[in-house]
Amino acid sequence: MPDRTPQIRVTAMPTDLNPYGGVFGGWLMSQMALGAGALASREGEGKAVVVSATDFAFPGAMAVGDELSxxxxxxxxxxxxxxxxxxxxxxxxxxxxTRKVASGTFKFVLLDDEGRPRAVKSEGLRTR
Structure with missing residues (x-):
């Protein structure tokens, strides 16, 4: 795995399982949305709300107790x-x-204090 820092790290618990005993894909998507939202808010320097989530894939499975980064x-x-x-x-x-268990793309809109879309500061965001 490349040397990089995760946005979030969390352990899958029994309440995160589907009826078949595997980690629920919706839980994985929500954790990924939390991580992506943290990056959008930090780099966007303010409120960011998710407006779409696409291209999800689940190439691996997680078990209860596994750590998700x-x-x-x-x-x-x-x-x-x-x-x-x-x-x-x-x-x-x-x-x-380690193994890759999920990937996806999130689009966020940056909002001002009144909840209206605001312009992205081009010098503030770094494409990586």
Whole structure:
């Protein structure tokens, strides 16, 4: 795995499982949205709300107790929007083995204090 810092890191718990005993894909998507939102708000220097989520894939499975790290990067910007790529990497509970379990793309719109879309400061956001 490349040397990079996750936006968030969380452990899958029994309440995060689907009826078949695997980690629920919706839980994975929500964790990725939280990580992507943290990056959008920090880099956008304010409120950012998700307006779309696309291109989801779940190439691996997680078990209860596995640790999920969510890595995000800015893929592009619009006049008021930021597009972020998110990747979920699971680490087994009692070891160091990792595997990609999810990926997706989120688009956020930056909002002002009145809740209206505001312009992206081009010098403030770094595409990575």
């Amino acid at each position: 969510v890595y995000c990067s800015i893929a592009g910007t619009g006049q008021t929007s930021v597009t972020i790529l998110a990747e979920g990497i699971a680490r087994e509970r009692h070891g160091e083995a």
